Amino acid sequence: MSILIQIIIYGLSLGMLYFLLSSGFSLIFGLMGVLNFAHGSMFMWGCYLGYILSLSTGSFLFGIIGAAVCIGVMGLVMEKWLIQPLRGNQLRQILLTFGLIYVLEELAKVIFGTRAYMQFPPEWLSGSAHIFSETVPQYRLFMIFAGVIVFLLMTLLLKKTKLGMIIRAGTDKPRMVQAIGINVARIFSITFALGCALAGLGGAIATPFLGAYPTIDMEQVFNAIAVVIIGGVGSFTGAFYASVILGFISYITSYFVPELSMASTLLAMLVVVMIRPNGLFGGKTSEN
Amino acid sequence: MKTKNKLVLALALLAAVLVVPALIGSSYIHSIIITICIYSIFAISYDLLLGYTGIVSFGHTVYFGVAAYVVAFTTVKLHWPFLAAVGMVIVVCVAISFIFSLVTLRTKNVYFSMVTMAIGQLFYVMSTKLYAITGGDDGLPGVKSIFPNKTVFYIAAVLILVCVYLFSKRLVNSPAGRVLQGVKENDARIGMLGYNTFKFKSIVIQISGLLAGLAGILYVNLNGIATPSILNSSMTLQILFMVILGGVGTLHGPVIGAAIMQIASIVLSGFTTRWMLIFGIGFVVVMLFFPKGVAGVFDRFSQPNQLRKE
Amino acid sequence: MDNITENILELHDVETFIGQYHILFGVNITVRKGSATVLLGRNGGGKTTTLETISGLRPPFAGTILLDGKDIAGLPAYEIIQSGVGYVPEDRDIFSDLTIEENLLISSRKGNDYDKRLELVFELFPDMKKYFKKKSRILSGGQAQMLSISRALINDNKLILIDEPSKGLAPILIRELIDRINIIKKDNTVLLVEQNWEMATSVGDYFYIVQDGMTVFECTKEELLADDTIKQKYLGV
């Protein structure tokens, strides 16, 4: 019985982490066709900023919100100076974001050094809860809660607000959004910044759990890619379900088959690509 | 410049490159030039894919790394002769290229890049995990170089590089090469002209895989050890740097890129420990402003036909 | 400064490239207010490119485009559309993941009397009201065309560009579409590209024949119907 609870709680908390990491990545790729390999680096910088801000201001919440805002601004600047000039040339965009990984990683090393920073959860989150005789760190429950809240807020935004409708329309037919009089370039900037802010938020929330160190970017970029491939491009709910599935897969493999745990997300992705190239939950077909 | 004296110039330079460093007699310089030749061969093989066929694979270092591991494993653990090991590398490279061409069937452009990156990472994870075979993080040491000393190795490396360069030039200018460039422009349209694009693409994937394998063989001969670092995604990035920095789609560009990378990394690492940051920024600048890379700077920068900016 | 000129739109020697291919070599068109002007001509003549150039989706390489007297050549698409132009693309491009209401909501611009225009749309296209809350991916070809036109109608636009509305529609739907457009053209001038002879002649007041990227002939409806040689010479009908 207790193993089942563990799988649910720890698998879910891992899944929510993957969701926070990959939701922005999927949104940006779906709407703008931009595959931002540096998305993992945004997540990593979110870890560092979350750590620094919550340490300097003493409030954990300010830390994660501040980190999300800063990374959002970073995304805005990056989109304006680096992504927009290459609009329409997907190859050069990919190669540019690939190069950005190095720039952001080395910058982090210059500023934060190569050591790992440990951040302990705030007092109101550092205890352990007891669920059916299982001691579960409260922070894990907070991660699940945070992931679900972000999913609901983003779904509301996409479903109910005009901006959300425009983003969904743009994912389907970007040229036509221009033809109904909407400045698509501005929508792209907002969406890119929003996507990066989500990664920053994810990073800041992950720090008390993972810590902040300079190799997070490469570790996490593969998880983001796996979620996008399994969930289907541009489908936000797809990213959510795919993240949950991946969370369970990686927890279960690391518990029962530790040797495979490093490769579990990669194998899962390769299997899905071979069976259903456009992911389990629809989204643009990968043959386009 | 008639072809005749161009030929003379080329041969003269070839002689110079072979003789002069040999006279200087510093094996450190020889090992650096060997490294430049190895990475040039690897970069040329990648340029055949990226530059001439538009296949953006982020898993190309798999051939390079696996070739090194195969040679290390067969010669050190199984005590095979070198030629048998090379035979095994060819078999393995062809098998891997088959996997990659299968992937081109299932996924297109951006998806292909993502999936190949994942495949590359999978091989990297396996190299650290299966330590019975790969020796894990410590790698597989003990590979004896087939060249008696660094000077012979260096001369052989330069000659191999020139051969690979000529072979690639001939491939690219051949009718098959033209089809591949057509595939790059518009895969579907070439298909409609009756060419089986899958067949052509898998041929070029195979050839570039074998060339990368050749570079891997030379690498393990030079360093005497195969370690997971050559399967790591940072190696993919470095090879990408060389091709893009040097000039994609030009074949001599990657050689320039390889030379710049090697020399700069040695000189720069002397001054600052954060020399990779300079490369990263350089790469981004090249992607933004000099898409044709260093080699491309000579070609005229084509003007788009638009009166007004979009 | 609403100088009610006779012409809503004037194109003078407009040239356009797609990539490095030169498509339009010299297009000259005048669209009179409250009328429907039709661009005829064989496929590949540059008709669709002309509409894309006017709407700004494809900036022109040369020439001037006057909308209500103001030169809009080279402006980004969203600015041209916002100054009162509606665009109905060739393959409709409706936002399938959004409901009909959402399609219309995001097309409605600031300061637009959304409810009044919605009534007008429901009058013209009752199906829009019937499936108002449904995802537009369930619509048939004809209904999708109606939605696409409704999107251009939701704002009180000066000019509506329609690209081959009859394409793929059943004859009874075409007839229905004909009298809808005849109503629309009164208040919101229409410029459309149309191959279907029956629709073209029963909607159009003025005609231009576009061939090899140039406007080669101009005439009124009467002149077109009176003189069969035009049909033979330019349209091979």
Add this chain to the structure above:
Amino acid sequence: MKSAMKKSYRYIALVLAILMIGALALAGCNKSEPAAGSSAAPAAGSSEAAEEPEVTGPPIKIGLLNETSGAYEQWGKMELQGFFSGLYYATDGTMAIDGRPLEVIVEDTTCDVGVGVQKATKLLEDDKVDILSGTCISSIALAVMDMAAEKGVPYVINCAASDDITGANFNEYTFRTGRNLTMAAEAGLGFLNEDEIEGTTWVVLAPDYAGGRSGGESLGAGVEARGGKVLDYIYPPMDCTDFTSYIQKIKSLNPDYLCAAIVGNNFIVKFPQQLKELGALDNGMQYVTSIADFDFLKTVGEAGIGQIGEALYHYNCWDTPANDALIQIHQELYNGEYPDFWAGESFVGAQAIVLGIQKAGGTDGQAFIKALEGLEFESVKGTYIIRAEDHQALQPMAVGRIISDGNGGATVEAAAIIPLEGMTFPVTAPGRA
């Protein structure tokens, strides 16, 4: 086709020209004192005690491979500073042996095997160093040791800890003064005397890589030999960050002791934190691990207080004359910094090199090997003996306990010292037992 051929000649010429320029540029920069290789030897006369040695022989060239940049640059700095302090101590500040001045050439491996081998080629074949030393990265050490043996140049490894170096991959020109992973694992158990282990249940945990597995197995063997019972071996991946599933498994096994052979940030820092978070330590399970460098102490901070484990080197654990000298020289040379972690190991290596040259009366390879085999000398941790069979230095090991350093941080004190004789691990070098 004609023009294509002409064009390709032009390009071949271009390619060859580049190689030419590259070669000359490098040749040029090689003539002058290589920037990367500038020997960071402190000025010989800096401490007032050393008088000016008169030079009676050619300089002794020592090549030091060092991780000056790259992922392990922190460790590289420690090894470099310990090495020079060691040379300084062993030559009483003269930086010369029998009138021959020491010339140390430091080369940056940038933590990459390819570059490491290239730099080793330079040191062995161009600079023709008499003795080679250095690198904390086992894969580089393994590659370089074969090259050194080929050139007949003794290679003294201070830090790289893989067992294979003095085991499966052994060659007679290679020595290692630092402890290997098996010794680290052995030490981990050292502080418990026989009866405490008798009848207790254990779980052994180590990172999933070659060294980790061999460390784990020898730990298990040590426990079983002392009457303990190992319930399970757990090997999480090297860069695992989420240890929850492994900790849950440990809780379900509920052992008396959890013994971890630890390497790398994630294990040292995150694992104990997640252990506490998941309440694994609540039921009295004793956690035995290894204690790493200053960064580790800074990161763990007060939360780590009370933790016990094998301490490779912490200046507070030893009060031997050599250790005091290391601290004093290190602080003098490197503006007051305390020697950290690897510095304690490279100090010993440097000392062994000097003693070897003095005993061999020169830098001839075979003489140096004979001099070092069986050499017994006093150093940082007390008496060291370089075992003749596999050239591995036997040495006392410390088990440290983390204590508060008085102002909010953490430091280490020696919970127990395992004497030289306590190290009982077999010779695994082929044909050398």
